[in-house]
Amino acid sequence: MASLDAPRIVSSRRDVADSFTLNRYLETGGYVALRRALTMFPEAVAAEVDKASLLGRGGAGFPAGRKWSMLRRSPISYLVVNGDESEPATFKDHYLVERDPHQLVEGVIIAAYALQVTQAFIFLRGEFALGLERVQQALNDAYALGALGSKIFGSNFSLDIVVHPGAGAYICGEETSLLEALEGKRGFPRIKPPFFPAVTGLYGEPTVVNNVETMSNLPWIINNGGEAFAALGAGRSTGTRLFALAGDVKNPGVFELEMVKNSFRDIIFDPALGGGLAEGRTLKAFIPGGVSAPWFGPDQLDTPLGQDEVGALGSMLGSGSIVVMDDASCVVRATWRITKFFSRESCGQCTPCREGSGWIERIMYRLEHGGGRLEDLDLLLDLCDNIAPGLSWPPQQTTICVLGPSIPSSVHSALSMFRDDFVAHVNHGGCPHD
Numbered sequence: 251m252a253s254l255d256a257p258r259i260v261s262s263r264r265d266v267a268d269s270f271t272l273n274r275y276l277e278t279g280g281y282v283a284l285r286r287a288l289t290m291f292p293e294a295v296a297a298e299v300d301k302a303s304l305l306g307r308g309g310a311g312f313p314a315g316r317k318w319s320m321l322r323r324s325p326i327s328y329l330v331v332n333g334d335e336s337e338p339a340t341f342k343d344h345y346l347v348e349r350d351p352h353q354l355v356e357g358v359i360i361a362a363y364a365l366q367v368t369q370a371f372i373f374l375r376g377e378f379a380l381g382l383e384r385v386q387q388a389l390n391d392a393y394a395l396g397a398l399g400s401k402i403f404g405s406n407f408s409l410d411i412v413v414h415p416g417a418g419a420y421i422c423g424e425e426t427s428l429l430e431a432l433e434g435k436r437g438f439p440r441i442k443p444p445f446f447p448a449v450t451g452l453y454g455e456p457t458v459v460n461n462v463e464t465m466s467n468l469p470w471i472i473n474n475g476g477e478a479f480a481a482l483g484a485g486r487s488t489g490t491r492l493f494a495l496a497g498d499v500k501n502p503g504v505f506e507l508e509m510v511k512n513s514f515r516d517i518i519f520d521p522a523l524g525g526g527l528a529e530g531r532t533l534k535a536f537i538p539g540g541v542s543a544p545w546f547g548p549d550q551l552d553t554p555l556g557q558d559e560v561g562a563l564g565s566m567l568g569s570g571s572i573v574v575m576d577d578a579s580c581v582v583r584a585t586w587r588i589t590k591f592f593s594r595e596s597c598g599q600c601t602p603c604r605e606g607s608g609w610i611e612r613i614m615y616r617l618e619h620g621g622g623r624l625e626d627l628d629l630l631l632d633l634c635d636n637i638a639p640g641l642s643w644p645p646q647q648t649t650i651c652v653l654g655p656s657i658p659s660s661v662h663s664a665l666s667m668f669r670d671d672f673v674a675h676v677n678h679g680g681c682p683h684d
């Protein structure tokens with residue numbers, strides 16, 4: 251059974267119909283943390299986040315407090331919040347911006363105060379029409395309340411926040427590409443080094459980039475203390491986390507769970523969470539952390555939902571999206587769809603990513619639709635090995651950003667785990683499921 255005793259930190263207003271309004275936010279403890287933070291030294295606010303050991307929730311899992319403390323040694327010009335969230339099956343920030351925009355805004359103001367930044371940006375996926383409207387309304391409300399703008403709540407701290415819609419490219423979730431887009435340019439990732447945002451970020455200035463969910467944890471951390479947050483979870487994976495559960499489960503959705511204390515089996519099968527698979531179906535595979543992660547099979551179901559626990563088994567928790575495939579799923583089709591996504595979204599700067607993704611996608615297409623050959627199976631692995639040599643995890647990088655090395659994960663996983671399914675597609679002349 252799942253462990254559901256932990257407090258809800260970022261989804262505490264989940265059952266409140268008008269959770270996105272200022273009135274409801276104030277009635278449920280909103281902006282108390284900001285008032286408290288403003289009575290503390292900025293260093294003390296940052297120290298609470300450090301004590302919480304809050305890992306960034308955007309995918310890479312770098313501790314937010316450590317990122318800030320490394321940067322605070324020299325002045326930081328901008329805080330940029332990443333709400334691009336465009337990967338298939340990843341939808342937890344979508345939930346936060348629509349359902350609790352004030353919590354996000356309050357978190358951003360607290361972070362800006364800790365970093366002593368006077369200009370912040372919230373970059374949101376352009377397709378989040380309702381989310382954009384609600385975050386903009388929350389910003390307008392916060393200005394009217396005195397929580398934003400000049401001399402916030404009578405203090406000496408001033409901050410402006412601008413919300414910026416993306417134009418529909420997945421690659422703009424990668425932080426340096428996001429900064430290019432914010433500057434009004436095409437979303438091309440920058441080469442690191444020298445373009446680490448902390449050093450040469452937005453408009454060439456030192457910049458902190460953090461994810462929407464990372465920011466949304468801050469009001470709770472300031473209200474309850476970093477130690478209370480760190481007491482939840484285990485090891486490096488502290489606190490709770492939002493998981494977006496998709497695919498062949500009875501009850502897909504976004505669930506907030508204490509890290510490590512729950513397993514993939516819990517979230518997929520507990521009646522209060524995913525509710526299990528459809529009647530008569532069995533589990534074939536699941537993707538533990540977004541479609542760029544290596545896949546797991548039924549033997550890994552009891553793996554705890556923790557960053558190091560998943561990493562030790564050769565995959566990643568990533569942005570917290572879990573995709574479940576039952577025994578009726580076609581893994582060749584799933585792999586083709588994932589590869590098609592990456593091929594379409596490759597920005598085209600690097601040859602292995604640009605050429606490799608299209609080549610793999612075309613082979614996957616012919617395997618799924620007839621015309622596949624047995625030699626295609628080894629050709630696929632050879633292509634994957636050219637993009638990420640050695641096919642190890644974490645992958646070797648031959649490209650500017652990690653979108654390229656993300657492409658082989660699904661192909662390599664599906665071929666290693668279900669080679670017979672690929673052979674069946676060749677022998678059948680297309681998908682045997684059709």
Ligand SMILES: Cc1cc2nc3c(=O)[nH]c(=O)nc-3n(C[C@H](O)[C@H](O)[C@H](O)COP(=O)(O)O)c2cc1C
Pocket residue numbers: 305306307308309310311312314332333334335336337420421422423424425426459460461462464651652653
């Ligand atoms: C291809 C690609 C897409 C990404 N998409 C997102 C995204 O949609 N949202 C996000 O927060 N981070 C995304 N990231 C990670 C960011 O580059 C960055 O690590 C993150 O925003 C930092 O915030 P955090 O430390 O709070 O996690 C992406 C990275 C890559 C390589």
Ligand code: SF4
Pocket residue numbers: 421438439595596597598599600601603604649650651652653654655
């Ligand atoms: S790896 Fe792909 S998406 Fe990333 S910079 Fe290179 S071509 Fe663009």
